Amino acid sequence: MSVLREDIEDLQRRYEEGLAAEAVGADERALLDEFLTALEAGEIRAAEREDGGWAANSWVKQGILLNFGLREIETHTHGGVDYHDVLPLRGTGDLPGRGTRNTPDGTVVRRGAYVGGDAILMSPAFVNIGAYVGDGTLVDSCDTVGSAAQIGDNVKLGANTLIGGVLEPVEAAPVVVEDDVSLGAGCRVTSGFVVGEGSVVGENTLLTPRIPVYDLVEEEIVYGELPPERRAFSRFVESSVGEHDLFDGGAYKPAVVATDVGAETLEATEREDALRDN
CATH class of the missing domain: 1.10.166.10 (Tetrahydrodipicolinate-N-succinyltransferase, N-terminal domain)
Known part of the structure; x- marks a missing residue:
């Protein structure tokens, strides 16, 4: 290369x-x-x-x-509908030979995206240019995998999950979701955040470098990453403007709490994987 x-x-x-x-x-x-x-x-x-x-x-x-x-900009046709873009969509004829399936009526994979083997793309989902979707990964309904985002192997992106794209500046690392991660429905991961291997994230959790992660395993506050093998969920903590007169009853800001994944969480994830495989 x-x-x-x-x-x-x-x-x-x-x-x-x-x-x-x-x-x-x-x-x-x-x-x-x-x-x-x-x-x-x-x-x-x-x-x-x-x-x-x-x-x-x-x-x-x-x-x-x-x-x-x-x-x-050129005029292209997809599913009998004209669209106007500088890029066509990615051809998907190579997917069945690698055990990957993409369901009809809305699954869009843009030119320049990598999709691994034994993956599932459920409609309507969108995978943008430069994205990398690993082997055995599920991109569920209404998911967006943004430009240059890196999704590992055996990842589950729950329905209506947003993985942000990072193209500029070119030196900035994109969003990364490492192997064996499960993101609950409605999660958002943005601005180069890294989700560590084997983590399980509760639904509707926002992961971004601007929101602190309270890691109860190592008893520290981290930004921009969720350490591996964590169970994470959203909570609210007291804000520095909590005493302001405008806030009746106190003010709070979003945070993420991370604990050990735990055997119970792993068993539930394994049951869901078994259902997906059958």
């Missing part, structure tokens, strides 16, 4: 020097298509593990942005 990276970085320099979409020729279009194909094959990713954490691949995120900046 070193040659592809060099070509994308060279194209980025030319774009910064004034290359416009209307001046893009066959060679540039072929490079943009090659880049998207590599994303769809999982050969390149917008973020990867590095020194025990996650780091963005800036050149990959630049390549994604170039596909917006150097393409013109």
Whole structure:
């Protein structure tokens, strides 16, 4: 992939020097298509593990942005309906051979998204460019997996879950949901938050770097991540403006509480997995 990276970085320099979409020729279009194909094959990713954490691949995120900046809007047809975008949707003919299924009437996978084997995409769900959806993962109804988001293996995204996209700045790591995580219905994960491996998150929980995580296992407050093997849920704690005259009865701010996953939670998750497999 070193040659592809060099070509994308060279194209980025030319774009910064004034290359416009209307001046893009066959060679540039072929490079943009090659880049998207590599994303769809999982050969390149917008973020990867590095020194025990996650780091963005800036050149990959630049390549994604170039596909917006150097393409013109075209008319495409999907399901008999015209739509107008710079990118077509991703072809899904490769999914059945890997045991992956996507249900009809609303499941949308944009060009440049990777979808692993034995995965399930329930309609209506949306997977955006640069996203990585691992093997055995369930993307449930009304879920959104944002640009460059990295979803691990055997993850369950409950219905109406939002995984935010992070494209700019290119150095910023995207949202990461590690292996074996279960997110309850209505969860939102945004702004580069990392959900640690094996965690179970209660429904309607907001995970974002601006909201503290009270980790009762290590007895510390952390931001921007949920440690591995935690059971997390939303609570409200006293706000610093609690004594203000405008707040009758006190003011509170959102927080996330994290405890051990526990055997009971794991058993419930295993039962749900068994139901999904049959």
